[in-house]
Amino acid sequence: MTAFNEILVIGSVALDTIKSPAGYSKEILGGSAAYFSISASFFAPVNLVATVGSDFPDAHRKTITSFGVDLKGLEVKDGLTFRWEGSYVKDMNCAETIETQLNVFAEFKPCLPKGYEKSKYIFLANIDPDLQIFILKRFSGKRFIGCDSMNHWIKNKNSSLKEMIKKTSIVFLNDMEAKMLSGESNMLKAGKYLLSLGPKFAVVKRGEYGAILFSKDFIFMVPAYLLEDVRDPTGAGDTFAGGFMGYLAKTNKINEKNIKNALLWGSVMASFTVQDFSINRFLKINKKTIEKRYGDFKKLIAM
Amino acid sequence: MTAFNEILVIGSVALDTIKSPAGYSKEILGGSAAYFSISASFFAPVNLVATVGSDFPDAHRKTITSFGVDLKGLEVKDGLTFRWEGSYVKDMNCAETIETQLNVFAEFKPCLPKGYEKSKYIFLANIDPDLQIFILKRFSGKRFIGCDSMNHWIKNKNSSLKEMIKKTSIVFLNDMEAKMLSGESNMLKAGKYLLSLGPKFAVVKRGEYGAILFSKDFIFMVPAYLLEDVRDPTGAGDTFAGGFMGYLAKTNKINEKNIKNALLWGSVMASFTVQDFSINRFLKINKKTIEKRYGDFKKLIAM
Numbered sequence: 001m002t003a004f005n006e007i008l009v010i011g012s013v014a015l016d017t018i019k020s021p022a023g024y025s026k027e028i029l030g031g032s033a034a035y036f037s038i039s040a041s042f043f044a045p046v047n048l049v050a051t052v053g054s055d056f057p058d059a060h061r062k063t064i065t066s067f068g069v070d071l072k073g074l075e076v077k078d079g080l081t082f083r084w085e086g087s088y089v090k091d092m093n094c095a096e097t098i099e100t101q102l103n104v105f106a107e108f109k110p111c112l113p114k115g116y117e118k119s120k121y122i123f124l125a126n127i128d129p130d131l132q133i134f135i136l137k138r139f140s141g142k143r144f145i146g147c148d149s150m151n152h153w154i155k156n157k158n159s160s161l162k163e164m165i166k167k168t169s170i171v172f173l174n175d176m177e178a179k180m181l182s183g184e185s186n187m188l189k190a191g192k193y194l195l196s197l198g199p200k201f202a203v204v205k206r207g208e209y210g211a212i213l214f215s216k217d218f219i220f221m222v223p224a225y226l227l228e229d230v231r232d233p234t235g236a237g238d239t240f241a242g243g244f245m246g247y248l249a250k251t252n253k254i255n256e257k258n259i260k261n262a263l264l265w266g267s268v269m270a271s272f273t274v275q276d277f278s279i280n281r282f283l284k285i286n287k288k289t290i291e292k293r294y295g296d297f298k299k300l301i302a303m
Numbered sequence: 304m305t306a307f308n309e310i311l312v313i314g315s316v317a318l319d320t321i322k323s324p325a326g327y328s329k330e331i332l333g334g335s336a337a338y339f340s341i342s343a344s345f346f347a348p349v350n351l352v353a354t355v356g357s358d359f360p361d362a363h364r365k366t367i368t369s370f371g372v373d374l375k376g377l378e379v380k381d382g383l384t385f386r387w388e389g390s391y392v393k394d395m396n397c398a399e400t401i402e403t404q405l406n407v408f409a410e411f412k413p414c415l416p417k418g419y420e421k422s423k424y425i426f427l428a429n430i431d432p433d434l435q436i437f438i439l440k441r442f443s444g445k446r447f448i449g450c451d452s453m454n455h456w457i458k459n460k461n462s463s464l465k466e467m468i469k470k471t472s473i474v475f476l477n478d479m480e481a482k483m484l485s486g487e488s489n490m491l492k493a494g495k496y497l498l499s500l501g502p503k504f505a506v507v508k509r510g511e512y513g514a515i516l517f518s519k520d521f522i523f524m525v526p527a528y529l530l531e532d533v534r535d536p537t538g539a540g541d542t543f544a545g546g547f548m549g550y551l552a553k554t555n556k557i558n559e560k561n562i563k564n565a566l567l568w569g570s571v572m573a574s575f576t577v578q579d580f581s582i583n584r585f586l587k588i589n590k591k592t593i594e595k596r597y598g599d600f601k602k603l604i605a606m
Contacts, residue, residue: 092488185395187511188529208490209512210526221526221603223513226491260606300524301604303563 005249006045006118009036010110010135011125011238012082013050013064013074018277019087019098022231028278029060030084032125032148035235038279039242039269040123041067042290044249047116049073049135053081053104063279072113077104092230093207110135119143121249123241124168126150129160136167144254146170146245148237154181166198169254172241174205187212191219201259203244203266205237213263220260225271225297232277236270239279243269268294308552309348309421312339313413313438314428314541315385316353316367316377321580322390322401325534331581332363333387335428335451338538341582342545342572343426344370345593347552350419352376352438356384356407366582375416380407395533396510413438422446424552426544427471429453432463439470447557449473449548451540457484469501472557475544477508490515494522504562506547506569508540516566523563528574528600535580539573542582546572571597 009032016030033050040046047070054076065071082105086095110131117138124132124147132147139145145168153161154177161181165171171194179185182193187204191214194202202214208230210223244266251258268290272281312335319333336353343349350373357379368374385408389398413434420441427435427450435450442448448471456464457480464484468474474497482488485496490507494517497505505517511533513526547569554561571593575584 186531186533188531191529206512209509212526212529219529219603221529223515223524223526226494226515226522226524228489228491230489257606264606298606300522303560303567303601303605 005120005252006047007040007121007123007245007249008047008049008116008119009033009040009123009125009242010049010132011036011123011127012105012108013048013052013056013060014082014084014105015056016234016278017083017085018232018234019089020232020277021089021092023277025232025277027083029063030234030278031082032235032238034064035238035273035279036123036125036242036245037069038064038067038282039239039273040246040249041069042269042287043243043246043265044121046070046246047073047113047119049110049112049116051075051077051104051108053077053079056081063283067282073111073116075111077107079104081105086234088233092233095234112138120252121245122146123245124148124164125238125241126153129153129157129164132164133160133167136164144169144245144248146172146241148172148241149177151177151180162197165194168199170201170203171197171199172203172205172237172244174207174237178202178204203263205240207233207236211240211263211267213259215259218256220263222263222267222301225267225293226300227271227275230274233274234277235279236273239273240266240270243267264294264297268297271297308423308555309350310343310424310426310548310552311350311352311415311419311422312336312343312426312428312545313352313435314339314426314430315408315411316351316355316359317385317387317408318359319537319581320386320388321535321537322392323535323580324392324395326580328535328580330386332366333537333581334385335538335541337367338541338576338582339426339428339545339548340372341367341370341585342542342576343549343552344372345572345590346546346549346568347424349373349549350376350416350422352413352415352419354378354380354407354411356380356382359384366586370585376414376419378414380410382407384408389537391536395536398537415441423555424548425449426548427451427467428541428544429456432456432460432467435467436463436470439467447472447548447551449475449544451475451544452480454480454483465500468497471502473504473506474500474502475506475508475540475547477510477540481505481507506566508543510536510539514543514566514570516562518562521559523566525566525570525604528570528596529603530574530578533577536577537580538582539576542576543569543573546570567597567600571600574600
């Protein structure tokens with residue numbers, strides 16, 4: 001229970017520019033690995049592998065390390081950092097991409113610093129599935145591997161994506177991605193399809209409607225925590241996975257009870273993310289705040 | 304616990320013509336009171352007040368009475384029965400109305416047969432809020448009153464609707480209606496607004512995403528039961544309310560435990576409705592089938 005296990009995340013660190021009904025924020029800290037690592041850091045030590053350009057602000061780097069995340073794997077390359085601009089003005093549940101500049105992320109070839117290969121919990125955030133497969137080859141022995149992806153890879157690297165998912169323990173997708181990958185419009189059929197690809201678990205994230213965990217032995221559903229203040233949903237899915245994987249690493253035992261609880265902790269971490277732009281909400285909370293919300297969330301769904 | 308209390312529903316009995324990806328069904332039994340009463344009949348005796356035309360098929364009448372629903376309050380008028388034609392071909396979560404023929408329903412002036420005024424549990428299904436208020440004047444003493452409404456009345460009879468909701472114990476609306484009536488795009492704010500109108504409880508139905516129960520003392524959320532076969536969502540909301548009110552009438556005690564359980568029973572009854580056109584699924588199930596699904600549903604959401 002108390003044996004700590006390190007978490008490794010491979011993904012993106014980016015500069016996001018976000019428009020939402022709550023305002024406009026320019027070049028704020030973003031990227032799947034940034035969101036995931038900060039969320040998971042509340043549960044267990046986290047190592048991060050990503051790439052940024054030489055323009056990446058030192059303040060953002062300090063923000064990430066202030067959560068205890070190890071950045072030895074954050075490679076700095078000549079060039080510009082990955083930038084994404086999105087808007088939630090029309091629909092708070094679905095980002096409209098205004099601009100994507102891959103920059104140095106286009107050439108990302110993840111490199112594991114010494115020691116990182118010992119991490120027992122690995123999260124392959126949304127990157128090219130061929131890179132995800134390439135990274136997995138660095139690991140041997142028993143690991144708990146989670147992965148995420150997106151519509152772009154479902155469409156353009158379908159067979160690599162399926163090959164990658166087969167090698168993982170758990171796949172995290174949102175409902176649209178799950179339906180797209182499975183070709184099923186029905187959620188239950190889509191969930192079963194994800195399991196048929198090989199992973200032991202599949203989590204379908206439904207935004208403000210919660211999440212569903214599929215496994216061979218059980219299905220578990222949770223609604224999302226109700227909030228009055230939703231300012232920026234960016235990163236909710238990655239902080240969800242961060243809370244989920246973080247809790248499993250902390251407890252270090254994969255069983256039904258912990259997996260179900262992980263779905264709650266993931267939901268709780270995602271609920272903080274959307275309350276402010278970037279990872280700003282996490283700068284103002286601590287383990288106590290998180291435990292309090294976990295308790296409130298349990299009350300919302302307990303009989 | 305075993306003291307049975309009668310339920311009274313005032314609403315519509317209609318002939319529906321439905322197109323969905325699962326097929327096409329013409330002039331099948333529909334209407335809020337038909338759906339509600341058949342659902343509630345699995346829990347407690349139900350009295351129905353509605354109006355139909357002289358063309359209403361005897362087979363449909365027999366179908367309703369086969370569930371033990373009392374039809375003394377089903378007035379037959381010269382003219383045609385209320386007809387509604389809808390399509391779910393574009394969106395399974397939202398009916399597109401193709402045609403509405405109010406016919407005799409346009410002149411509906413609900414009349415309570417002797418004895419009906421003793422019903423302790425009353426459900427004012429979606430009709431003109433002025434008629435809902437008119438009916439309530441027939442009742443004195445302590446009652447548990449539920450109500451439903453729709454976008455048409457929110458728009459065109461807003462103050463009557465609010466006056467009516469104030470007189471009820473619980474209001475059932477879907478998420479779009481709750482947002483429209485409250486003027487809030489946020490679900491938590493919308494729920495609080497509904498309570499501010501006066502009822503002790505408010506239920507917001509979210510279709511395939513479940514339901515939320517709001518009260519001053521607690522909020523309770525459930526996802527919807529996962530199904531592989533969804534054929535026709537018509538009537539899901541009314542059967543939800545039927546299961547909810549039916550369970551409360553059966554237990555005859557309004558407390559947090561029963562109210563939370565009622566949300567589950569409502570969800571269970573709605574889950575059967577959508578599996579077939581009209582009320583057809585209820586012709587093939589019994590209390591055991593329902594209890595089995597209630598158990599399965601609890602497993603889906605229990606920690």
